[in-house]
Amino acid sequence: MTDKQQEYNDKELLSHLQDPTLRIKAFSYIVKRYSEPLYWHIRRMVLTHEDSDDLLQNTFIKAWSNIENFRGESQISTWLFRIAINETLTFLGHKNMETVSLSHTDGIIAEQLESDTYFNGDHADALFHEAVQRLPEKQRIVFNMKYFDNMKYSEISEILGTSIGALKASYHIAVKKIESYLTENN
Amino acid sequence: MQIEDNDIKKRNPFTVPDEYFAKVHNRVMSRLPQEREKRKYKVTSLLNVGHWGYAAATILMFTIGGVLFYNDNIQMAQEITAADEYNNEYIDELLENYNIDEYALYSYLTSADTGY
Structure with missing residues (x-):
């Protein structure tokens, strides 16, 4: 999408996502627009850049895989944050099982x-x-x-x-x- | 220590590699068609049949169960009938060979049932 299209609101973006010919461009815009807020939220949860990078990419891949099920009942940002939080909590759940004793030391x-x-x-x-x-x-x-x-x-x-x-x-x-x-x- | 008015709130000590957000955009976008293909050729589990599948399986299960139950009952009835026929033939043969009249046999069987 061009800079002009960055003014598009959620409603217009949703209609583009539902159109198979415009979907990839609309999603590209979403990745550009939400990468930073999602990344920083994930980063403050998991702390390392490498893990945050993996989780951010997984968030977008999961969103793309389920894009046809997104009907716009919630805002796009709400939907993306929910996916990112679920991904992060799943990741932390696995990680905590591995490092539970280490993190006890102040x-x-x-x-x-x-x-x-x-x-x-x-x-x-x-x-x-x-x-x-x-x-x-x-x-x-x-x-x-x-x-x-x-x-x-x-x-x-x-x-x-x-x-x-x-x-x-x-x-x-x-x-x-x-x-x-x-x-x-x- | 109060954290609400702390400077830490305004600072972000975390950093990212140079041009990270531009690069991550390209990486994500290059992965999307592959993910689409994976979904396209995803093997569907036989168990993933939805509500109609479960309904059909339930109906089939009751149908098969009903048929088996009905067949069992017929078979059991046939066996009982056959056994009765066998008993009657055997009793007739006894009456004929041992010259016992039916009244005597009836009396014997009645006393045998009551324990006398």
Whole structure:
């Protein structure tokens, strides 16, 4: 799609996706438009670039494979975030089974981050992301969406299928846990 | 430590390789036709038959079950009839060979049933 076509809204994009002759171009536009927000969301969940890259590509491949089933009941971004979150949680589920004992030691995640080629933060940044990483997965998703992605509770609610009240409570608990972890480890 | 007004919120310490987002777009787009082909030639499981398949299998199962049950009953009835015929023939033969009248036999069998 051209730059002019970037002004297309979800409705127009959906009609292009449903047309087999325009589908690939519309999907190319979607990949361009949503790669960055999806990547950063995944990256904050899994931390490494390599894993984030795999999960981002898998998200788009899965979306493409199911494109005919997408009827536009939700926004395209909501649909893509749901796929990305499912992919990420499945990946983390497998990974946690392999590394559960390693991550129990305080400071080990920060240490790994600081030695990562694609991390240029200081120790405070690394410790902060370790504190986030220690949250339960679903609480971490809510925290990341609200704190870093600046999403509204209504948007998060639509993506996760959780009530706004529960999301607010989850975010509040997450903030308290992170603050407590940082106080103990600073 | 308060994190809501923290500078960390505004910082992104994570980085990506040069031109990553342009490259990932190309990589994803080059994989799409292959994924389409994979789906096109995907082997469909015999178990993946949907609701109509399950309905047909249930009807078939009840039909076969019904036929087997009906045949079993006919066979059993035939066997009972054959056994009765065999018993009657045997009793007739006994009455003839041993010169026992039917009343005596009836009395014997009745006393045998009641234990006397």
